[in-house]
Amino acid sequence: MHIANPLQRSFTTAHTRSLIDLEIEMAEALIKKNGIAFPDYIFEKCYIVALKFILN
Numbered sequence: 001m002h003i004a005n006p007l008q009r010s011f012t013t014a015h016t017r018s019l020i021d022l023e024i025e026m027a028e029a030l031i032k033k034n035g036i037a038f039p040d041y042i043f044e045k046c047y048i049v050a051l052k053f054i055l056n
Helices: 017-034 042-055
Strands: none
Touching: 017 042
16 A cells, blocks of 8 residues: 555554553653753654644
8 A cells, every 4th residue: 555645654652641641641740850851842842742633
């Protein structure tokens, strides 16, 4: 099967929605407790945004 645009294919993950939600909560809690690891705040924001994108 040929997909015209590979970015339009379905995303699959071994994690459940609740585990991804928990990962987001943990990332936000770490930011709140420890601040950010990088001065520009890009990594932390992008990590959370990427997880939320996976959840759609």
